[in-house]
Amino acid sequence: xxxSNELNISCKTHAISQIIRxxxxxxxxxxxxxxxxxxxxxxxxxxxxxxxxxxxxxAMAMEDCCVKVAVHIRPLIGDEKLQACxxxxxxxxxxxxxxxxxxxxxxxxxxxxxxxxxxAMFEECVSPLVDGLFQGYNATVLAYGQxxxxxxxxxxxGCKDGGQTGLIPQAMTALFNKIESLKHQIEFQLHVSFIEIxxxxxxxxxxxxSSNKSDTTANGGQNGKVNIPGKPPIQxxxxxxxxxxxxxxxxxxxQTLKEMADCLEHGSLSRATGSTNMNxxxxxxxxxxxxxxxxxxxxxxxxxxxxxxxxxxxxxxxxDLAGSERAKRxxxxxxxxxxxxxxxxxxxxxGNVISALGDDKKRKEGAHVPYRDSKLTRxxxxxxxxxxxxxMIACVSPADINAEETLNTLKYANRARNIRNKPxxxx
Ligand code: ADP
Ligand code: MG
Numbered sequence: 001x002x003x004s005n006e007l008n009i010s011c012k013t014h015a016i017s018q019i020i021r022x023x024x025x026x027x028x029x030x031x032x033x034x035x036x037x038x039x040x041x042x043x044x045x046x047x048x049x050x051x052x053x054x055x056x057x058x059a060m061a062m063e064d065c066c067v068k069v070a071v072h073i074r075p076l077i078g079d080e081k082l083q084a085c086x087x088x089x090x091x092x093x094x095x096x097x098x099x100x101x102x103x104x105x106x107x108x109x110x111x112x113x114x115x116x117x118x119x120a121m122f123e124e125c126v127s128p129l130v131d132g133l134f135q136g137y138n139a140t141v142l143a144y145g146q147x148x149x150x151x152x153x154x155x156x157x158g159c160k161d162g163g164q165t166g167l168i169p170q171a172m173t174a175l176f177n178k179i180e181s182l183k184h185q186i187e188f189q190l191h192v193s194f195i196e197i198x199x200x201x202x203x204x205x206x207x208x209x210s211s212n213k214s215d216t217t218a219n220g221g222q223n224g225k226v227n228i229p230g231k232p233p234i235q236x237x238x239x240x241x242x243x244x245x246x247x248x249x250x251x252x253x254x255q256t257l258k259e260m261a262d263c264l265e266h267g268s269l270s271r272a273t274g275s276t277n278m279n280x281x282x283x284x285x286x287x288x289x290x291x292x293x294x295x296x297x298x299x300x301x302x303x304x305x306x307x308x309x310x311x312x313x314x315x316x317x318x319x320d321l322a323g324s325e326r327a328k329r330x331x332x333x334x335x336x337x338x339x340x341x342x343x344x345x346x347x348x349x350x351g352n353v354i355s356a357l358g359d360d361k362k363r364k365e366g367a368h369v370p371y372r373d374s375k376l377t378r379x380x381x382x383x384x385x386x387x388x389x390x391x392m393i394a395c396v397s398p399a400d401i402n403a404e405e406t407l408n409t410l411k412y413a414n415r416a417r418n419i420r421n422k423p424x425x426x427x
Contacts, residue, residue, distance in 0.1 A: 070109040074150035085399035118165040136312040138388040145395030146405040147323030189294040194267030198285035202234040205267035206250040349374035357385040
């Protein structure tokens with residue numbers, strides 16, 4: 001991909017008139033309270049799927065109801081090789097099972113550090129979600145893991161590598177191929193937005209007025225503030241029918257694959273990065289690339305059985321989460337430490353939402369799901385646990401020096417397998 005400084009695509013901001021209820025989430029209300037995840041290992045790993053099977057009328061429906069969790073183990077890289085690190089993550093032959101020391105976890109898929117898993121990963125994990133968009137199902141792909149574990153590479157949301165083989169470029173290609181085959185029967189409108197959440201503030205990565213610099217202060221912010229001066233902050237809102245929108249963010253209307261790829265590239269360049277002890281180019285923000293697909297299927301005016309025009313709308317969130325490492329390990333202080341705390345707040349809130357959704361007993365009792373505890377979970381509210389299909393790709397380094405963080409990632413991902421979504425079609 002080449003750097004482009006201009007986005008030649010028509011963009012709009014969200015129509016505020018559609019918005020009924022305003023989000024009253026205030027990051028200052030919530031103390032930076034760390035709620036630990038209640039993590040179970042292997043014995044409960046299959047629990048969610050078995051329960052889903054009992055509840056589901058068919059194998060197909062079971063597929064729909066489960067959150068899929070895959071693990072991607074990248075190869076040893078640069079420093080790890082220089083330090084002669086040992087590979088400490090073993091994949092059990094013929095099974096989607098990972099072993100780390102005495103711990104063993106089973107996932108839906110495991111992609112090892114040898115070979116090129118990208119197209120298999122796309123076909124197995126993301127392609128069904130792209131197909132589901134055409135039936136009106138929202139979907140979310142989450143790349144989770146410590147800084148340097150390969151999240152950006154796997155998603156293809158970086159400027160450097162993973163460009164063509166990453167999951168986002170592959171999703172875009174599959175989407176346009178499908179549209180090409182359906183365009184004679186259905187009218188499509190596509191929009192993309194690309195935002196990041198840094199220190200509990202939402203930043204528009206497609207703002208045509210923003211600079212492409214990766215320095216967080218380059219956009220006129222002070223003390224790491226990332227919004228453009230004079231521009232109202234982007235707000236997460238909820239419509240009366242539970243659809244989450246981003247008021248004030250740029251939505252680009254795109255008609256071609258090239259236009260969509262330009263948006264991805266422009267936003268990736270704009271993404272804030274910073275240095276910590278973990279990785280010089282570590283990303284401290286959650287980056288969310290969202291593709292919205294609107295379909296109008298024309299009814300047959302001459303048929304008495306025709307129901308008229310049918311409208312479907314669904315969105316695909318492709319999320320490159322911030323590094324999951326503990327704040328203390330970044331060795332940061334001052335502003336950057338605060339960022340670390342906020343990042344953990346988002347990921348912990350995500351973990352607590354996952355935990356609440358995965359707890360069958362609590363769910364039946366209508367227990368509160370704490371979506372409002374962070375901007376990240378609030379934004380994903382209509383795409384986690386409700387009208388959505390979700391895939392988490394847990395990215396891990398195989399190096400022994402990262403074993404502690406890798407174990408945390410595997411535990412977190414294991415917990416996510418217990419979520420049961422109930423897909424509802426948006427009409
Ligand atoms: P993260 O986004 O989790 O911080 P990156 O995606 O930036 O991690 O990856 C860290 C480094 O590892 C990069 O230099 C990247 O090129 C390399 N890398 C990640 N995944 C792979 C892979 N599957 N194969 C080869 N190199 C990889
Ligand atoms: Mg990254």
